[in-house]
Amino acid sequence: MPTIFTHAVVPLALGVALGRRAISPRLIAAGMFVSMAPDFDTVAFRLGIAYADQFGHRGASHSLLFALMIGMLGAIAAPWLRTTRWRALLFLSFCTASHPLLDALTNGGLGVALLWPWSHERIFASWRPIAVSPIGAGFFSQRGLAVLWSELQWVWLPVLGIACGAWGLRRRAGGRPTIAS
Numbered sequence: 001m002p003t004i005f006t007h008a009v010v011p012l013a014l015g016v017a018l019g020r021r022a023i024s025p026r027l028i029a030a031g032m033f034v035s036m037a038p039d040f041d042t043v044a045f046r047l048g049i050a051y052a053d054q055f056g057h058r059g060a061s062h063s064l065l066f067a068l069m070i071g072m073l074g075a076i077a078a079p080w081l082r083t084t085r086w087r088a089l090l091f092l093s094f095c096t097a098s099h100p101l102l103d104a105l106t107n108g109g110l111g112v113a114l115l116w117p118w119s120h121e122r123i124f125a126s127w128r129p130i131a132v133s134p135i136g137a138g139f140f141s142q143r144g145l146a147v148l149w150s151e152l153q154w155v156w157l158p159v160l161g162i163a164c165g166a167w168g169l170r171r172r173a174g175g176r177p178t179i180a181s
């Protein structure tokens, strides 16, 4: 995985890019949470489940089906998230799916079971620039700092750069008054 909180940059950036009229603050917060949720599967190590098992780390919880199920739960909770059901479904499914897609860009561990349960194959992208984060090791070790630098380069800066660009464009386009919702 990239470091767990690096996954939360994607929903945050998307929220900044689209604005609070489109994505409510509660929906952003939920998106940040679900973008990290697939890695709760590291509990599998404590339970003695092998990494390569379908319920091991980067297994079922890193699938597109899991992302869709999270989106559906979000749709049920849409009134509480102050959004529409479709928006909750799409945003939360995307945020959850962004997690295994980022993991697939890392240079270590096993790939992600993106197509579970139809395929148990662990998938990696052919281009993997992100240094894999050590599981359970200190972030302030030499390797931890190298990982953070790699994530800054390949996730934080590009994603937040695009978000700020979109935010600027939206502000320019939204200079005229808009109808209050």
Ligand SMILES: [Zn+2]
Pocket (backbone or CB within 6 Å): 001, 038, 039, 058, 062, 099, 100, 103
């Ligand atoms: Zn992961």
